[in-house]
Amino acid sequence: MIQAANRRLILSPSDLNDYVECAHLTTLAVEVARGTRGRPHVPEDHVDLLRRKGEQHEAAYLAELRAQASRW
Secondary structure (H helix, E strand, C coil): CCEEECCEEECCHHHHHHHHHCHHHHHHHHHHHHCCCCCCCCCCHHHHHHHHHHHHHHHHHHHHHHHHHHHC
């Protein structure tokens, strides 16, 4: 991720790779670093999937505990 510090741009090796792949991507990243463009929201589908799977697991475990408790 390109960063701006002391009115200079700081590039990482990944930034250079991104430039080789797509110069326009670098233009957008520079604009974000300079504050002239907002960072785009990128949905993280895998995070939502992990959250849903965790909630399903917890609900199933809670149901199992309740079923065990009702047998006592």
